[in-house]
Amino acid sequence: MSEVSSPSHQPSAVSFPTAKIIVENLTVAYSDGTESLRGVQLSMPANAITVLFGPAGGGKSTLLRTLNRLNDLADVVQLSGRVLIDGIDILDPKTDTVALRRRVGIVFARPVVLPMTIRQNLTYGLELAGERRRTRLDEAVERGLKQAALWDEVANRLHEPATSLSGGQQQRLCLARVLALEPEVILLDEPTSGLDPISTGKVEESLQELKQHYTIVLVPHSIQQAARTADLAAFFLGGELVEAAPGKTIFTNPKDQRTEDYVEGRFG
Amino acid sequence: MRVTNSRRLRVQRLGFAALTAASVLTVAPIVLVVAYIIVRGAPAIRWEFLTAFPSQGMKGGGILPAIVGTFWLTLGTAAVAVPLGVGAAIYLSEYAPDNRWTRAIRVAIINLAGIPSVVYGLFGLGLFVLFLHFGTSLLAGSLTLSIMTVPVIISTAEEALRAVPNSFRVVSISLGGTQWQTVRRIVLPQALPGILTGVILGLERAAGETAPILFTAAAFFLPRLPTSAFDATMALPYHLFVISTQVPGMPVHIQYGTAVVLLAFVLGMNLLATLIRSRARARRQW
Numbered sequence: 077m078s079e080v081s082s083p084s085h086q087p088s089a090v091s092f093p094t095a096k097i098i099v100e101n102l103t104v105a106y107s108d109g110t111e112s113l114r115g116v117q118l119s120m121p122a123n124a125i126t127v128l129f130g131p132a133g134g135g136k137s138t139l140l141r142t143l144n145r146l147n148d149l150a151d152v153v154q155l156s157g158r159v160l161i162d163g164i165d166i167l168d169p170k171t172d173t174v175a176l177r178r179r180v181g182i183v184f185a186r187p188v189v190l191p192m193t194i195r196q197n198l199t200y201g202l203e204l205a206g207e208r209r210r211t212r213l214d215e216a217v218e219r220g221l222k223q224a225a226l227w228d229e230v231a232n233r234l235h236e237p238a239t240s241l242s243g244g245q246q247q248r249l250c251l252a253r254v255l256a257l258e259p260e261v262i263l264l265d266e267p268t269s270g271l272d273p274i275s276t277g278k279v280e281e282s283l284q285e286l287k288q289h290y291t292i293v294l295v296p297h298s299i300q301q302a303a304r305t306a307d308l309a310a311f312f313l314g315g316e317l318v319e320a321a322p323g324k325t326i327f328t329n330p331k332d333q334r335t336e337d338y339v340e341g342r343f344g
Numbered sequence: 345m346r347v348t349n350s351r352r353l354r355v356q357r358l359g360f361a362a363l364t365a366a367s368v369l370t371v372a373p374i375v376l377v378v379a380y381i382i383v384r385g386a387p388a389i390r391w392e393f394l395t396a397f398p399s400q401g402m403k404g405g406g407i408l409p410a411i412v413g414t415f416w417l418t419l420g421t422a423a424v425a426v427p428l429g430v431g432a433a434i435y436l437s438e439y440a441p442d443n444r445w446t447r448a449i450r451v452a453i454i455n456l457a458g459i460p461s462v463v464y465g466l467f468g469l470g471l472f473v474l475f476l477h478f479g480t481s482l483l484a485g486s487l488t489l490s491i492m493t494v495p496v497i498i499s500t501a502e503e504a505l506r507a508v509p510n511s512f513r514v515v516s517i518s519l520g521g522t523q524w525q526t527v528r529r530i531v532l533p534q535a536l537p538g539i540l541t542g543v544i545l546g547l548e549r550a551a552g553e554t555a556p557i558l559f560t561a562a563a564f565f566l567p568r569l570p571t572s573a574f575d576a577t578m579a580l581p582y583h584l585f586v587i588s589t590q591v592p593g594m595p596v597h598i599q600y601g602t603a604v605v606l607l608a609f610v611l612g613m614n615l616l617a618t619l620i621r622s623r624a625r626a627r628r629q630w
Contacts, residue, residue: 146518178520188511191534191629201519204529239629253519 096122096261096291097143102157104138106150113138116157116317124307125283125292129299131344134312136295140263143293144180145173161261178205181254185266185297187246189238194230197238197249201257220256224248225282244275251282261291269297280305299339303327311335378611381603388601398565402591407602412569413482413577414609417561418551420486420573421493425550426543428490429497433539436498437505438527456495462555464492469559483573485561489550496549500542504535509630537624544617552610554581564590580606 097120105112113135120126128136141147142159145166158165166176178201190197198217199207207213217234221227226248230241238249247267254262264283268276283292283305296302302309303324310320311332319332330336338344396406440446468488478484508531516526532539550556562582570577584602587594 144518146514149514149517174520174522177518182518184511184515186511188509188515190512190515190530200516200529201521204516204519204521204525237629250515257520 094122095119096161097293098158098160099139100158100160102139102142102159103154104135104142104147104152105154106138107153108151112154112315113142114315118310118317118320120291120293121308122291123287123289125287125294125305127302127306127309128293128295128312129302129309130312130318130338133314135315136312137265138315139312140182140265140293140295142167143261143263144177144182145171146177146182148173178257179259180261180263181257181259182263182265183247183250183254183267185269187243187250187270189241189246189249192238193235194238194241194249195234197253198256201253205257216256216258220252220254221249223255223282223286224252225278226252244271244278247271247275248279248282251279255286259290261293262286264292264294266295266297268301276301299327299341311338313338378607381600381607385597385600385602385604388597389604393598393601394605397567402565402587403593403595403598407580407583407605409566409569409578410580410583410602411605411609413562413579414551414581414606416482416570416577417485417489417557417579418547420482421489421550422543422547424486424490425493425497425546429494429543429546430501430539432494433498433501433505434527434532437502438523438531453495453498457499459492460555461492461553462558464488465556465559467491468556473560479574480559480561480563480576481574482561482570482577485557485577485579486573488556488560489553492553492556493546493550496546497543500545501535501539504538504542505531507538508534512630534628534630537620541617541621544613544620548610548613548617551613552581552606554585557582580609 099116099118099120102116103112103114116135116139118126128139130136138147141150142155143161143166147155155167157167159167161176161180165171190200192200195217198220199213202213202216207216218227221230226245229245230249233240238246241249247270251262251264251267268279271279280301283294286292287307294305296305306323306326308320308322309324309326311318311326311330311334313334319326319330319335321331326335327339330339393406394411395408397408399405436446436449440449465488468484468491472478472484472487473480476484478487512530512534513526516530517523521529554562557579561577562579563576564586566576566578580602584599584606587602588599
């Protein structure tokens with residue numbers, strides 16, 4: 077066990093009963109020099125919404141994609157530190173990434189429905205995991221769609237192509253698809269950036285329900301959304317974690333000058 | 345101002361006219377060739393012509409062994425070239441890293457597609473017929489045609505695979521899919537119409553080639569159909585070559601009749617490829 081060095085900008089201690097994810101001194105760099113992370117320390121509580129916010133290029137998406145090792149698909153040239161989920165370092169090269177991604181699901185900014193029916197989109201992940209039992213698949217479809225507040229709209233058209241859905245419905249389908257796998261952690265990368273306010277409201281409502289059962293990490297598409305949804309808010313700037321604080325305090329009473337400037341709209 | 349406008353208009357009209365003329369000039373020869381061959385060859389197309397062996401030293405009877413031979417050669421080529429070509433395309437598109445080695449492979453494939461077919465024929469003669477002792481046979485001919493067809497299949501199949509949006513792959517991986525599951529369940533089905541089109545166009549070219557089978561598979565005349573992969577065979581393009589150049593006093597309608605059958609074979613495959621492509625395009629969701 078190597079000693080974890082504490083960077084100077086160590087965020088104020090945040091206490092939640094249980095930390096689901098602990099990020100220790102995480103540094104990530106891409107080959108093209110774009111968005112990267114430097115020495116990030118952050119604890120993300122279970123059954124709560126952790127919001128990662130800040131201007132573009134701050135490293136929010138990088139952190140998100142590190143949490144389920146989706147970054148493996150990108151050209152990462154430097155990776156150090158640890159990411160503990162339930163106390164186990166998922167950055168360990170021996171990690172079963174396929175199993176990890178079933179436990180840690182992700183929803184992207186642009187909804188990408190797979191070119192198949194609505195039902196097949198929901199059963200896809202489970203079938204990959206080897207689930208063949210019809211009843212189990214049916215249950216998962218219904219549960220996922222209900223949790224994503226989409227069931228009422230699509231219950232009688234499950235066998236239509238998923239592309240026949242509207243943009244807002246497609247995004248909720250992407251959420252439902254992740255939920256059908258019954259993950260432990262849900263990562264959301266600006267899930268409402270392409271949605272109208274009504275659809276956005278529906279997604280945010282679902283998140284409040286979902287956090288009873290899941291650990292949620294959200295990159296919001298606006299600072300207002302960050303303020304509305306955060307149980308813990310972390311401010312990222314230029315690849316560094318500037319400040320993290322529970323609830324709304326970071327928006328009303330930021331400690332760091334840079335956070336204050338951003339929250340009050342002086343830049344970004 | 346009005347003067348310039350009308351001058352511009354004239355230039356535009358002239359441009360359109362030139363472009364229209366160019367496209368008519370390209371289409372016209374194709375239509376003329378096909379029409380001419382059909383008109384000259386149609387009288388020969390009778391049931392007997394398609395189902396009988398040649399008689400009277402090729403001057404009578406039918407072309408059954410040539411039709412059957414071309415069918416088997418095409419099938420044999422497909423059996424070898426499709427798995428090889430599609431497999432290589434999947435490797436290059438989905439698995440291979442982008443480095444000097446894979447770039448060299450790509451350059452090689454492009455250059456292979458440009459080699460004259462008679463060179464493939466000579467190569468087939470040296471490797472399959474003589475060195476591997478396959479003799480002049482369906483097997484040697486199919487293998488030679490395969491080497492010629494594989495580059496075509498690889499490049500079209502790779503293009504079809506790369507056209508599948510990358511976001512599908514990322515989503516599949518993020519839902520706990522392995523790379524192979526992603527290829528098999530998402531990428532391949534989406535690319536299949538494009539791959540099939542490339543396969544058919546490649547095989548179509550193989551079916552119509554004379555030079556690669558000249559030294560490796562084709563026989564001037566055989567009194568029976570091939571019964572094994574090691575038998576020599578007659579084939580439509582070679583038969584056409586033979587009766588057009590090697591047989592004095594050959595009835596013209598038999599020559600053109602043979603051309604009609606070969607043309608129908610090749611254009612039929614082309615039509616199938618077009619059908620697959622247009623149907624897939626109508627149903628595609630991205």
